[in-house]
Amino acid sequence: MSGSASDDVPDHVKLMKENAPKLMSIAPYAAALGMELIDFDQGVARMRAPYREDLVGDPETGVIHGGVVTALLDNCAGVAVISALQKFKSTATLDLRIDYMRPGERGRDIMGEAECYNVTKSVAFVRAWAYHDSKDRVIATAAGAFALNDPGGWAKMANKAKEALS
Amino acid sequence: MTLDASEENHDAFTAYLQSLPFVRFLGIRCDIRGDEMTSILPYQDMLIGNPTIPALHGGAVGAFLEIAAMAQLFLASGIARPPKPIDLTVDYLRSGAPEDVFARATITKLGRRITNVRAEAWQTRRDKPIAAIHAHFLMPNAPET
Secondary structure: OOOOHHHHOOHHHHHHHHOHHHHHHHOHHHHHOOOEEEEEEOOEEEEEEOOOHHHEEEOOOOEEOHHHHHHHHHHHHHHHHHHHOOOOOEEEEEEEEEEEOOOOOOOOOEEEEEEEEEEOOOEEEEEEEEEOOOOOOEEEEEEEEEEEEOOOOHHHHHHHHHHHHO | OEOOOOHHHHHHHHHHHHOOHHHHHHOOEEEEEOOEEEEEEOOOHHHEEEOOOOEEOHHHHHHHHHHHHHHHHHHHHOEOOOOEEEEEEEEEOOOOOOOOEEEEEEEEEEOOOEEEEEEEEEOOOOOOEEEEEEEEEEOOOOOOO
16 A cells, blocks of 8 residues: 555645635636535535525515526536546536425525536536535435546646636 | 517517516527517626636526526416426537527427426527427416425
C-alpha cells in the first residue's frame, strides 16, 4: 500500500474543492438563479436555490416554477458526476426525468442533492432530490444520465476555467 | 377565469402569460397563429450554462420547454391557471448555441384531470432539435384525490 487517503482524490476534484466558493459563478444561469453550492464530495453534491419572487410560477400560490427545480437538479447532478470521475472528462446531460411529489412552499429556499451511483466508460447515472428540510419529505425526485466524453478540447477549456476562477 | 384562444383574445392570452413572474424572468414570448403557437426564448447572456463551449444551460432550455408545454395547454383548455407538473423528462439532443430558441408543443392527450404534452426546442433548423420533453400535468380544476 502506498499513498494517503488524499492521494486517492483525483486532481480535478482537488481543484474543484480548492475553488468551491467560486464554482457556481462559472455558469451564468446558475448565478442568475442565485444558486449556491453547499458541499460536494466524490459522487455527491448539495446546492441551494433561494426563494425569489421573480422565480414564481403561479402568482396565486407563490410557488417557485418547476423550471427552477430542473436547473437546480441538473446542475447538482452535473457536479456529482464530475466529482465521481477518477479522471476528468467533459459531461453533457443526456436526459433528466423529474417526478414532482409536492409543491415547494412559498418563501422557502429549495435544496438540491444528487448522487452519481454508477459510472461506465461513456455514461454516468444520477439520482437527485429537491426538498426544503430533508429527503424524508421531498418536493421532487429525479433520475438522469450524463454522457462522458474524452476531454479533447478540454485542456483549453480547463485553462479558460482556471482563468475565470483566478 | 378562462382564456378564449380566439384571435381577438391573443392579447389577453399574452398578457396572462406575462403575468407569470418566471415567464418574465426568462423573457419568454409566444407567437400565436390560429391554434398554433411558437414559443420564443430570446437569447440573454444569463442563459449560458457552460461559457467555454459556449452552451445554454440545460435547466434554462428545460424550463423553456416546460413553459412552452404549459402555454399550449392554456391555449387548448382555456384554463388560466398554471397546471401542476406531475412528471417530466427532458432529452438533451444537441448543445444550445448562444442564440434564440424556439419551441412547439403538442398535446398528446387532453384529459379532464391529467394531460400529456410533448414539446421540442430548436434554433436554426426545426429538423435539428436541441431538446425535447414529454410531461404529464395535473389540470388546475381537477380534484386532487
